[in-house]
Amino acid sequence: MLFEQSLQARFLIPMAISLAFGVLFSTFVILVLIPVLYMILEDFKGLVSRKPKKVEVETEVV
Secondary structure, three states, rough: OOOEEEEEEHHEEEEHHHHHHHHHHHHHHHHHHHHHHHHHHHHHHHHHHHHOOOOOOOOOOO
């Protein structure tokens, strides 16, 4: 379709190109960007809400 010369094809070529790049962009966003942002958010939440660990001391009876 990209190399067609008819009047109707010339009218549809820009729409087909924008549709194809839109599908590629949304695929990248959904499959890569959103999971990466969730991982960054979880790491940040872990750093902010880090609670000090309680150390349990066991006494030994001799």
